[in-house]
Amino acid sequence: MSLYWIAQAVGGLAFIVGITMFIKRDDRKFKLQLSLYSAIIGCHFFLMGANAAGASASAELNALRTLIATRTRSIMVMFVFIILTTALGLGEVKHWVELLPVTGTVASTWALFRTRGLTTRCIMWCSTAGWVTHNLWLGSIGGSLTEGSFLIVNGIAIIRFRRMQLRGIDPFKDETTAVSTR
Known part of the structure; x- marks a missing residue:
């Protein structure tokens, strides 16, 4: 098996890990899954020879960034x-x-540290649009499928969460707190 197909397989694994990330309502679980996804997709880009994308989506940097964002703002x-x-x-x-x-990762970093809930997901959606463009240009099958799916899944989640908010429901309220206060 050539390095190209190994890289594409790693991209496929990233797709599997990342596809359900945006439907998580718990910001901490969302960030932890994003951290795992970042580690895998960073490896994919380095294997594909896309060092700029690999550096801005590197396993060490984004995984660490996202984990730290679960602990501090x-x-x-x-x-x-x-x-x-x-x-x-x-x-x-x-x-x-x-x-x-690079621009998308900077925007996502800001969102992870400074925003919550729907705002975070909207900024991540915009960042994803840039990643889709890059991945299509690169010819990354796994990366294009993953980020394209993120556009769709996150877009649907944003609409769903916004509709909940319009009905007076906070989709990001901690469910354990809501149950214990009833």
């Missing part, structure tokens, strides 16, 4: 990850399309 910590993402990503850019994953 510190602006200083957020800026450390934004600076690292920008420095690592921009250092590898050879084509303008490679700016899209």
Whole structure:
């Protein structure tokens, strides 16, 4: 089996891990699954030779960023990850399309540290649009399927959660707290 097909298989695994991520209502579980997805897709991009995307979606950086975002909302910590993402990503850019994953990852980093619930998912949706464009340009089968699915699944979840909010239901309210206070 060639390295290309190994890379595509890793992308397929990322697809499987990532596809249910956006339907999670619990922000912590969402971020933990995003961390695992980031580790796998970062490996996929490095194997595909897409070093700018690999650096901005690297296993170490994004997985660590997302795990830390479950513990803190510190602006200083957020800026450390934004600076690292920008420095690592921009250092590898050879084509303008490679700016899209770097920009998307910076926006996602900001969202993970500074927003919650529906706002986080909306920013992630916009970031995903850039990733889809990049992955199609790269020829990444697993990456394109994954990010394309993210656009659809996250888009449907955003609509569903917004409709709940319009009916006066907080879709992001901690269910254990809601049950114990009744």
